[in-house]
Amino acid sequence: MTLCMHPRSHHGVLRGTVNSPNGVGKVTSLPLVRKSPTKLECLLHAEFEEVSRSGVYLQKEDVLVAFEQANRLPTIHSEAYRLVYADGEIAIITYATACVSEAGTLFNHALRSSTWLQAATNWQLIFHQGTPTEPTLENS
DSSP states (O other), rough: OOOEEOOOTTTSSSEEEOSSTTTTTEEEEEEEOOTTTTHHHHHHEEEEEEEOTTTTTEEEEHHHHHHHHOOOOOOEEEEEEEEEEEEEEEEEEEEEEEEEETTSEEEEEEEEEEEEEEOOEEEEEEEEEEEEOOOTTTOO
């Protein structure tokens, strides 16, 4: 299974492989897609919704406009991925993130959850949420 991760949260593409009988998989990072409006348009389901780390409600068009207008996107550190298949057409990914400062320190820690649906030709992100948390990542 190949998933294109929501750029606002991870800034990359994910490939997940199921490594255990209970459906929990391992996820690894691949090349970035956040600067490609075409890829982002394909990535987000028509009914996409997000509740951001700051509690802001966003829909697909909001995200597309925000990324189009962004001059510089923050560097994001992410870890502790868990991939669970709810059934053959739904996958849920949870993980931890933090922004990386120019000095290399981590800030704005969050726990993330993304819900993906299998579309006709690819997986699409239909829901994403970020919840603020205390520092829990390795480089904090």
